[in-house]
Amino acid sequence: MTSGRQLVRALSCATAFALLAASASLAWSQSLPKAAVRNVDETFFGSTVSDPYRYFENTKDPAVAGWMKAHSDFAHATLKRINGRDALLAQLETYDSAASARVVGATRASGDLWFYQKRRPQDNQLKLYMRHGLDGREVLLVDPDAIEKRTGKPHAINYFTPSPDGRYVAYGLSKQGSESASLYVLDVQTLRLVGKPISRADFGFADWASDSRSFLFVRLQELKPGMAPIEKYQRSAVHRFHLRGARLEPHAVFGMQAAGVRMTPAEIPFSATTHDGHWVIGIAVNGTQRELRVYVAPQADALAGKAKWKPVIETQDEVTGLAYMNDALYLNTHKGAPRFQIKKLDLREPDVAAAPVVVAHSERVITGLAAASDALYVEAREGNVKHLFKLGYASGATLEPVKLPVDGAFALSDSESNASAADPRFPGVVIDLQSWTQARQIYRVAASGEVRNTGLQPAGPYDTPTDIETHEVMVKSYDGAMVPMSIIHRKGIALDGSNPTLLYGYGSYGITEEPFFSTSRLAWMNAGGVYAVANPRGTSVFGEDWYRGGFQATKPNTWKDFIACAEFLIAQGYTRPAKLGILGGSAGGILVGRAMTERPDLFAAVISAAGALDTLRAEFTPNGVPNIPEFGSVKTEAGFKALREMSTYAHVKDGTPYPALLLSGGTNDPRVEVWESTTKTAARVMAASTSGKPVLLRLDYDAGHGIGNTKKQQLEERADWYAFLLWQMGVKGYELKPD
Numbered sequence: 001m002t003s004g005r006q007l008v009r010a011l012s013c014a015t016a017f018a019l020l021a022a023s024a025s026l027a028w029s030q031s032l033p034k035a036a037v038r039n040v041d042e043t044f045f046g047s048t049v050s051d052p053y054r055y056f057e058n059t060k061d062p063a064v065a066g067w068m069k070a071h072s073d074f075a076h077a078t079l080k081r082i083n084g085r086d087a088l089l090a091q092l093e094t095y096d097s098a099a100s101a102r103v104v105g106a107t108r109a110s111g112d113l114w115f116y117q118k119r120r121p122q123d124n125q126l127k128l129y130m131r132h133g134l135d136g137r138e139v140l141l142v143d144p145d146a147i148e149k150r151t152g153k154p155h156a157i158n159y160f161t162p163s164p165d166g167r168y169v170a171y172g173l174s175k176q177g178s179e180s181a182s183l184y185v186l187d188v189q190t191l192r193l194v195g196k197p198i199s200r201a202d203f204g205f206a207d208w209a210s211d212s213r214s215f216l217f218v219r220l221q222e223l224k225p226g227m228a229p230i231e232k233y234q235r236s237a238v239h240r241f242h243l244r245g246a247r248l249e250p251h252a253v254f255g256m257q258a259a260g261v262r263m264t265p266a267e268i269p270f271s272a273t274t275h276d277g278h279w280v281i282g283i284a285v286n287g288t289q290r291e292l293r294v295y296v297a298p299q300a301d302a303l304a305g306k307a308k309w310k311p312v313i314e315t316q317d318e319v320t321g322l323a324y325m326n327d328a329l330y331l332n333t334h335k336g337a338p339r340f341q342i343k344k345l346d347l348r349e350p351d352v353a354a355a356p357v358v359v360a361h362s363e364r365v366i367t368g369l370a371a372a373s374d375a376l377y378v379e380a381r382e383g384n385v386k387h388l389f390k391l392g393y394a395s396g397a398t399l400e401p402v403k404l405p406v407d408g409a410f411a412l413s414d415s416e417s418n419a420s421a422a423d424p425r426f427p428g429v430v431i432d433l434q435s436w437t438q439a440r441q442i443y444r445v446a447a448s449g450e451v452r453n454t455g456l457q458p459a460g461p462y463d464t465p466t467d468i469e470t471h472e473v474m475v476k477s478y479d480g481a482m483v484p485m486s487i488i489h490r491k492g493i494a495l496d497g498s499n500p501t502l503l504y505g506y507g508s509y510g511i512t513e514e515p516f517f518s519t520s521r522l523a524w525m526n527a528g529g530v531y532a533v534a535n536p537r538g539t540s541v542f543g544e545d546w547y548r549g550g551f552q553a554t555k556p557n558t559w560k561d562f563i564a565c566a567e568f569l570i571a572q573g574y575t576r577p578a579k580l581g582i583l584g585g586s587a588g589g590i591l592v593g594r595a596m597t598e599r600p601d602l603f604a605a606v607i608s609a610a611g612a613l614d615t616l617r618a619e620f621t622p623n624g625v626p627n628i629p630e631f632g633s634v635k636t637e638a639g640f641k642a643l644r645e646m647s648t649y650a651h652v653k654d655g656t657p658y659p660a661l662l663l664s665g666g667t668n669d670p671r672v673e674v675w676e677s678t679t680k681t682a683a684r685v686m687a688a689s690t691s692g693k694p695v696l697l698r699l700d701y702d703a704g705h706g707i708g709n710t711k712k713q714q715l716e717e718r719a720d721w722y723a724f725l726l727w728q729m730g731v732k733g734y735e736l737k738p739d
Contacts, residue, residue: 032074033067035683045637049616049650052687053680057617059667068667068679072699075662079698084734085723088523092715095519097121099439099460106430106442106456108423109166115141116456117157124148124710128160128171130188134454141186142171151175156708161205163212164275164425168194168243170206170215177704178668183217185243195246202670203236207271209303214242216253216271216280232622234265238282240303251305254282254295260309261295266625273299274324275424279347281324282309287626288509291315294322294329296347312350319352323371325393325424330358330376332369337361339543342369342378342391359391359399365543367512370412370422370429374447377402377422377429379412384472384484384515384541386410388431388445402449408435409514430454436470436488439463439517462519467491475534477564481549481557484541485565486513487574488521489530495573500729501530501580503566507538507558508587509630510547520718527726527734530574536561536591552632552642559594566595566602578604581725585609586672586705587630593648593681596659600691605660605728607721610672610705613648613663613681616640621673652684657691660728664717666703674699693728 040054056064079085104126106116112133117126128142144155158172158181169188172181183201185194200220207216221235237255241248252258255269263269263284272281280302282295293314297307313319313331320340321332329345331352342359345352359366364380364387371377375390378399386409388402404410410431412421421429427447434440439462442454469491474482493499502524506513513533521531535541538550538558550558566582569575580603584592589611596606618624619633631646632639644650652658663678682697689695698720703709709717726734 033070035067035687037687044634044640044644047640047644049644051617053683056680056683057673057675059675059679064679067683068674068697068699071682071697075696075698078694078696078736079720079723081737081739082723082727082734083737084527084726085719088527088722089715089719091523091526092520092719095462095522096711096715098462098519100458102126103442103457104432105160106454107160107162108426108430109162110164110425111166112136113162113166114456115160115162115166115169117160119711124712125154125156125708128157128169130162130166130169134456139188141169141188141191142173142184144173147173154702154708154710154713156710158202158708159204161208161215162188163208163215164210165212167212170208170217172201172204173197174202174708176668176702177666177700177706177708179670179704179707183241185241185246194243195241198241198248203268203270206241207238207273209273209299210275210277213244214240214303216240216273218268218270229622230620230625233268233626236268238269238271240305249305253302253305253307254280254309258282258309259307260297260311262311266628267293268626271302272322272324273303276326278327279324280307281322281329283322286315287629289315289629290320290510291318292320292322294319296350310350312345312347313352317352321369323369323376323422325371325376330369330371331355332366334544338545339364340366342366342376358397365540367540368412371424372422372427372429372447373424374427377412377445379410381512381514381541384486384512384535386514388429390449400449402445402451404433405443405451406433406435406438406441408433408438409516410434434517435515436486436517437465437468439519460519462522463517465522468525473568475561475565475568477536477557477561479557479560481537481561483537483561483564484535485568486515486533487530487569488525488532489574490525490528493528493530493574497570497573497576497579499530499575499579500528500726500731501532501569501575502583502725503532503534503562503569503580504583504588505534505536505558505562505565505591506584506586506588507534507536507550507562507591510538510540510544512539512541520715523718524722527722527731529722529726530569532565532569532574534562534565536565538591551630553638555590555631555642555646556594559591559598562591562595563599563602566599570602577602579729581605581607581729583607583609583721585611587612589613589648589672589677590615590646594646594651596661597648597651597653600656600658603659605662605693605725607662607664607724608648608677608681609664609717609721610666610669610677611648611663612646612672612676613678614650614676615643615646616650618643618672618676621676623671649681649684652681652688654688655690656688658685658689658693658695659691660693660724661685661695662698662721662724663696664698664700664721666700666705666709668702668704671705696724 037052125144160171174181182197203218237252270283284293295309301307318335341361343355368379471487540547665678
């Protein structure tokens with residue numbers, strides 16, 4: 001083993017080489033097109049904001065498009081020049097292909113039919129399958145790889161929902177990461193499509209009627225000539241599709257125009273038809289706001305287009321989750337209960353205030369609920385470990401724990417397919433369960449409490465590495481708040497500040513980073529890497545109060561907590577600034593971007609993947625309006641101040657030695673526009689930084705926000721991330737090869 005003194009000497013040499021390599025890279029970049037400054041000054045509530053690269057928002061401008069392409073080509077070429085990058089990619093491919101398949105979204109239908117998505121080592125994209133029983137013959141239903149071969153463009157399945165009788169499956173399909181899905185209906189007996197695809201069906205699922213012959217779905221409005229792109233997600237409506245005659249109802253079933261419904265143009269309507277044929281539940285979602293407004297109507301009236309909808313839940317009731325059984329809605333609410341409680345609302349006489357509490361507020365954070373025929377299943381977090389409980393439907397029933405084989409994480413819904421873990425027609429639940437050191441497996445929980453592995457997810461040789469250890473720590477932040485962080489690394493590392501360390505965080509929408517297994521982390525650890533995951537304020541690891549502690553005006557707590565976690569890793573000897581990198585994506589761009597601008601001395605390298613970096617301009621994009629509830633609006637003084645404080649772009653200062661920066665994004669991103677996530681901030685940091693370290697703009701012209709990316713795209717991006725970090729940390733074997 002290398003001594004500490006030898007390590008320090010070797011690392012000093014490596015760091016010097018990395019700086020030389022960075023300077024050489026910068027010199028090479030001199031031939032790239034420069035971004036001209038064209039300031040646009042705006043005044044908000046007495047404060048003037050300068051935007052030097054506002055014109056970059058017109059990505060169709062030939063000069064802007066040329067700048068983007070030149071810098072992206074340069075970034076890809078530079079990343080490919082890093083010694084060790086190809087070996088990293090080979091490792092990632094080996095780990096990814098070690099198991100015979102990856103299976104997600106397992107969903108049941110009548111007749112013991114199972115539907116799920118699967119990707120084998122030879123596949124580039126998840127495919128949709130069906131089988132009769134867990135041991136039955138597998139049938140391929142939808143093959144995006146075959147579609148790519150026909151069209152030359154990568155496609156992905158956005159969602160799928162089988163009909164209750166299992167005869168049909170509705171699914172969304174989009175291309176090039178756009179998430180702009182068309183909805184298809186497949187007869188699984190004949191493997192023929194029913195009717196033509198329905199466009200503008202971006203949002204998540206088909207809500208089948210109990211007779212399996214029609215369904216409801218959300219359709220975006222048509223953007224007609226002259227309409228602004230910002231209107232894309234406004235005035236959506238729930239429509240009905242009939243399989244007989246492949247007929248689409250011309251009038252909306254639920255939405256702004258429906259009788260009895262009060263909705264704003266920005267609210268998005270969803271529906272849920274109950275399995276017993278009694279009700280249709282209409283849900284109005286105000287963009288990213290977690291609190292729901294809910295209406296109900298008799299199912300027969302709603303499906304006939306004659307419903308007069310009745311409001312039963314308002315946002316002030318602070319309900320964030322629902323489950324239905326026996327003419328009652330079970331409500332997960334944080335009103336008066338920051339760690340949530342569950343109430344039971346009788347839909348025949350709905351009164352939320354008077355609804356009885358069936359699961360009381362406690363130290364556990366209730367994070368989800370799902371109704372099965374035998375019981376209501378409840379997921380709750382204690383620390384960073386999820387626990388499963390069940391509650392019988394009889395009056396006076398008490399919460400019973402279900403013992404799981406792994407202490408880790410699961411969810412009662414599947415975000416990749418919008419599949420629910422439970423079905424009110426069947427007993428028990430089906431869950432994905434994993435931890436930091438145990439790969440995801442799919443388990444079936446019986447009504448008896450017995451938990452069995454379904455066998456749907458094949459095991460792989462790297463599923464349970466024994467040479468990795470994890471630590472759950474609490475970190476004191478700048479104001480005394482204690483922030484949870486998970487640290488994962490190979491056993492036996494030296495706490496001498498020598499370890500390449502990657503700190504990841506997100507910190508928005510109340511999304512908590514729970515234990516998850518990733519074979520790609522093994523490649524990072526093979527290079528001596530430590531991987532850390534923070535749960536700063538803005539997540540909901542400790543419930544609603546923790547979430548609101550990193551929300552709009554209090555958002556600075558999110559990156560200040562993250563900075564405290566970085567300082568902890570240094571103080572405890574895991575790493576030092578020259579060996580520390582940070583990673584965040586999407587809203588996590590706020591986290592890493594502001595950590596970089598506030599403490600540029602603390603990090604060797606920063607990666608922002610499709611990150612929200614120009615928050616002052618976000619609400620003027622199609623997905624900006626739905627995000628106003630989370631981040632605020634420049635149209636109010638409080639909102640402007642909060643958004644300006646969040647903006648990485650607005651906080652870049654000339655003459656500052658910024659760390660190396662890799663901005664990664666897809667040009668078809670429907671959630672964070674490419675100029676918001678990459679180009680404007682890239683140009684600004686290139687002009688401002690005095691460190692001589694690279695600022696790389698890695699664009700993918702066949703990708704969007706990352707949803708639907710092919711295996712090849714995912715692995716190449718991850719290899720680029722790791723290689724970039726190791727290069728900038730001066731790790732031996734990751735120097736930049738001569739041009």
